[in-house]
Amino acid sequence: MKETVILEKLKEKKLKNPILITGLPGIGLIGQVVGRYLVEELKAPKLASLISPHFPHQVFMTKKGKIRLIKNSFFLFKGKKRDVIILVGDVQAINSVGQYEVAGKMLDYLQKWGVTEILTVGGYSTGKISDNRRIFAVTTSEQLRAKFEKMGVIFGEAKGSIVGAAGLLPALGSLRGIPGSCIMGETHGGYVDSVSARGIVQLLAKYLDLTINLKRLDEKAEESKKVIKKVEADLKKSIETQYDSSAKGATSYIR
Amino acid sequence: MKETVILEKLKEKKLKNPILITGLPGIGLIGQVVGRYLVEELKAPKLASLISPHFPHQVFMTKKGKIRLIKNSFFLFKGKKRDVIILVGDVQAINSVGQYEVAGKMLDYLQKWGVTEILTVGGYSTGKISDNRRIFAVTTSEQLRAKFEKMGVIFGEAKGSIVGAAGLLPALGSLRGIPGSCIMGETHGGYVDSVSARGIVQLLAKYLDLTINLKRLDEKAEESKKVIKKVEADLKKSIETQYDSSAKGATSYIR
């Protein structure tokens, strides 16, 4: 196997104005938490899997004694107004050549379905824990910006670079004529932030006109708050380290 | 030479329901010890060699003053009921792209022979030395699971990931319709474990209905036990280090 491969699972003829939502691992695992939550709550069946020689050469042993390849998966939710393809995965490609190849194959596949919008989800690490998690975004489309700004999403404030698929998919998609955005939940960066993820899920429910039960995520967020208290306590202890230059430099690095 | 290449050595027309057994280097070198033992005891001739630019760019100097490429080799044992292809080798590919390419070429080749089952052999590191080495397994087939469970092989208990060919071959083989399993001898992980390898050879002899003289392996196992005593003595000295978190993390990492 020399190239990234898409394995189709579901027979579908045509999708209705489909949008891609990504939930791949990254800062604060916000993307992954959001993506998996959507798939579970929306009971979205698997549309396709993607496997790649640019993923680690490992397989997982499952609790049921099975073997599972490392992969990224596309799930499909057929909405009232538009269809939603949700991309989740174990990993991202391990280097630049791999990231570009995988993003290219994903876009080929999404174009086959006529995807009209790419919306990637990530975390934006600020190195501190704010009570009110803001949602930052960047986009390739003024129209999308207007829509998101109406919903309170902040543009022009997040700085630095976006590493990996959350940045490459909308950027490379734009070259193919597909508008896209990356929305980023404000987060500390040092732990899995279900509170920030909850905010993104709420935004997506509103944006896509979906009914999503937040109960399970509320529970996770409660646990997350406990983690935060511990992190805050740790923070106080190491406050000097927090403000050194290298730590600040890291705050603009998101996935 | 830009790609992995198979060099055929033996003229064979058709194989009888062939199974692949792998014996590549990995944890506790169990796979390699088992594979080489089978080849020697069964006096299996070489079917083919595989060389790859994804192997290290080295050649070996032999005792006879010859030059030998680093390679993986397929040997053939023509059994009463079914033919057995045994894969052994010096190394595995050195990165992910190489591992996927080599596994793909191997599967192309095995499909040419109509291989109906893939059985990889590895070690499962527990970080301790148990008197009774268990055999763990994962599989892509419920039928194979049932067969192995009858023989005492444990499913659903091994956790984590399998690195390299022992995982990729059955996982990628399954995508091509070939059922497969990975059986793993319980082992410490820090030394070559001939005792655990002996258990696997016994299992394979039974599973494949082969007559295999275990005498030479018994001798190795005796030596191995001496090594164990030394390792155990060392263990007592460094018992604290053994139980730190990073050491525990490593126990689920097998090849």
Added chain:
Amino acid sequence: MKETVILEKLKEKKLKNPILITGLPGIGLIGQVVGRYLVEELKAPKLASLISPHFPHQVFMTKKGKIRLIKNSFFLFKGKKRDVIILVGDVQAINSVGQYEVAGKMLDYLQKWGVTEILTVGGYSTGKISDNRRIFAVTTSEQLRAKFEKMGVIFGEAKGSIVGAAGLLPALGSLRGIPGSCIMGETHGGYVDSVSARGIVQLLAKYLDLTINLKRLDEKAEESKKVIKKVEADLKKSIETQYDSSAKGATSYIR
């Protein structure tokens, strides 16, 4: 996306005896400062962009809330006597295979425009701050050498190797019959050297018969001089370290 791609932006029919000037990041950022200054002062519109899987898998978030791919860009200045293509960029390819691929694609593109000369700009690190920044060069053409020597450029004195596009473009270009040179501003190597960049811009203005306002660069150079004073003060403190062998070894390493 598996390969480096050129995205054309400007419709042009034919160029007049075009020369390539490069301004990519390297030692002292002299190339990048020079390239960007030329583009801004000459108000050169963008001719094309180059994106590559050999660039880092990141995108930039802009102040305006947009997403921008990491890229190299070609700008075009239509001069009286000859046209000038200016290459600037965020990065260079991250490894050897990438550097050769990107340089090859650039040359393909430049040959399409009939480029007749390649002139790359870099810094030559001497590890000290000289009052009179000399300009060193190497070339593939005796004719070009004669021209540059008349203007005070020094040949045969710079030693060692040139890393990256500043060396590969003229060297690989020469194989295709395009003569080329690399001119290098003398610099300390440890900071952005606008003084040295200013000298290169002056040389280029004369060489290409361009009118370039140096005012903004003078301001930068003033700032740069303040930085130098600080660097010199630091130098005095660490004078012993400066003269160890590894520091000397580094002085011949330029981009």
Added chain:
Amino acid sequence: MKETVILEKLKEKKLKNPILITGLPGIGLIGQVVGRYLVEELKAPKLASLISPHFPHQVFMTKKGKIRLIKNSFFLFKGKKRDVIILVGDVQAINSVGQYEVAGKMLDYLQKWGVTEILTVGGYSTGKISDNRRIFAVTTSEQLRAKFEKMGVIFGEAKGSIVGAAGLLPALGSLRGIPGSCIMGETHGGYVDSVSARGIVQLLAKYLDLTINLKRLDEKAEESKKVIKKVEADLKKSIETQYDSSAKGATSYIR
């Protein structure tokens, strides 16, 4: 430029039973010293150059102010009985995929000339300085072994692996039906060993029936002996370190 390329320099129609002698950088630089000495003494003109994206992405600045690509070069000596192609170079490819690609391209090229024997030259590091530098060898041909043994070359004693082209060329050449050997001058491994190189040149002169003036090499060997005395003095100081296990392990690693 995505692939390794051969640039032909000399118009030749047919070669007479040509043998390849390699002189690439490796242990003790013996190969490189021998290769360059042969080219200079035999006044062999350049037959072809090889450039590769698997070489470092650097160019050299020459004393004459020129730019020179990093490359490997083939030189041709037209002998009385047989023609000799001498391969010398600045570097070897920087990783395994590159080494296999470059070796493959070289063999394609050599096959075009009908090369009938491959003879690579390297150093065999013993970690000590012996008065009588022995010459070790490995080969893919019993006939070649017999020839070299008559001349005092030692087979079956060198252990371990050969890294890089010195091993890959005869090994991969053998797969194409071209017999080959690697001869290795015994050397300390820690410095350029002209004494050992001298022995190899003498052997080659005899083997190929060439008249080679050893005067310049004698001078180098004299200098080399002075270096040795210094190395020996250093050795005495660090004698304990010499005999630790890691140092011993390194002795079998040659290029």
